[in-house]
Amino acid sequence: MPLVQDLVFWILSVVAIGAALGVVLVKDLFRSALLLAVVFISVAGFFVLLSAEFLAVVQVLIYVGAISVLFIFGIMLTRNVREGNLPNRLQIPAVLCASLLLVGMIAAAINTDWRPIPNAASQLVDSAQTQSVAGAPAGALGSGYEAPETGLAELLIGDFVLPFEAVSLLLLAALIGGLALARSRGS
């Protein structure tokens, strides 16, 4: 089973990084929008691997279903066939900046002692996260642990109710702002 997980992980990471490189390097904007959808789908695969199934579904619905389509609309409406997706004059600083950041982040990720949770507990974490949407049946996680009744939903309107309300205000503001931007000046 871990072998299969490793195999899926490597396939997903090659696909994700290759498609992301394609997004920033391909000259045709429409193709890079399609590659962006591939990046989103492989990130959804990563979420399944990380036992975050709910997030994987949300990722497919929102990113692949909505945001990619929005991007394709935007490209179709503003496409300038003559120009395409040209690089600007900041090539060398951009490459330098991104690769420096990459080296720093990789060094930090490898050198830090993360103290991962022990194996016995990770089984527990897995089942708790997997059952977070449906809610775990009583006693499924073994004695001594209080299973979350409704998982993510309980956290969202319990501990995180203030950010939840703030996000709904933000969505309202984005809605009104989008309307105000889209309205032409005369009307």
Added chain:
Amino acid sequence: MSLESMLVVAAALFAIGLYGALARNNVIAVLMSIEIMFNAVNLTVVAFSKYVAPLALRQEIGSVLTGQVFAVFIITVAAAEIALGLGIVFAMYRNTESVSLSEANQLRH
């Protein structure tokens, strides 16, 4: 598959997105690169919630989901950001007939 390999993949995605955001001339391409960066951050947060559960795990198993809640908020904010960003791009295209960043030099219309 371990925490470190997950973090390295997310770091690579983030760096690619940063390069795209800095080095492209088209506003929509820059927005797409920003989306890649958001996804890399989401991956990191979810990986932490799987591999490095907080100490509170001892009292309440629900706290292993905190990272996923963060990811839900990030996805919401990214969706709002992209809707507004494309609105601004359309307004800019209506006024200047161009989506090139080097020609975007005025805020009013």
